[in-house]
Every structure is written in structure tokens, then in C-alpha cells.
Amino acid sequence: MTITAESKTEGEAKYHFREFGHNYKRSFTIPEDVNHENISASYTEGVLKVVLPKVDKSPEIKREIEIQ
Structure with a gap:
């Protein structure tokens, strides 16, 4: 997964024009244990939130095997 962001700030002074940029x-x-179908992302008030839910795994079943 790759997250990319870009922002530009433009400003005007009396005699100069400035432009600043920020890249990320x-x-x-x-990971393999992530449910790829339910990945979600939101961007609120300058904060990016990415949710990677884990796949529900069935509980391990322990059993004893007798060696003959």
C-alpha cells in the first residue's frame, strides 16, 4: 500500500509571488492476516486514518495424537 499526499501554499507579497509545495x-x-476487502480510509481535519481489519481466524483446535 502506498500513501501519497501533496499540498501547495501560494502567497502574494507586495512585489513577489511565492509558491511552496510539500510532498509525502x-x-x-x-500483512497476510488483513481482510483486503474491508480496508477503509478517512481524512478529517488534516488527519488520515487507515483501517486494516484483521481476518477472523477460527480458533486452533488442540488434540493429542497417540504414537503407537
């Missing part, structure tokens, strides 16, 4: 790029490996 970050890559992550999604």
Missing part, C-alpha cells in the same frame, strides 16, 4: 510518500506492506 510512504509505502507499507500489508
Whole structure:
């Protein structure tokens, strides 16, 4: 998964015009135990929230096997 963001700030002074930019790029490996179908993201008040729900795993069944 790669998250990329870009923002520009423009400003005007009396005799000069300025433009500033900020770039962000970050890559992550999604673990195998993530439910890829239900990944969601939201962006609120400058905060990016990405939710990676885990896959429901059935509980491990322990059993004893007798060696003959």
C-alpha cells in the first residue's frame, strides 16, 4: 500500500509571488492476516486514518495424537 499526499501554499507579497509545495510518500506492506476487502480510509481535519481489519481466524483446535 502506498500513501501519497501533496499540498501547495501560494502567497502574494507586495512585489513577489511565492509558491511552496510539500510532498509525502510512504509505502507499507500489508500483512497476510488483513481482510483486503474491508480496508477503509478517512481524512478529517488534516488527519488520515487507515483501517486494516484483521481476518477472523477460527480458533486452533488442540488434540493429542497417540504414537503407537
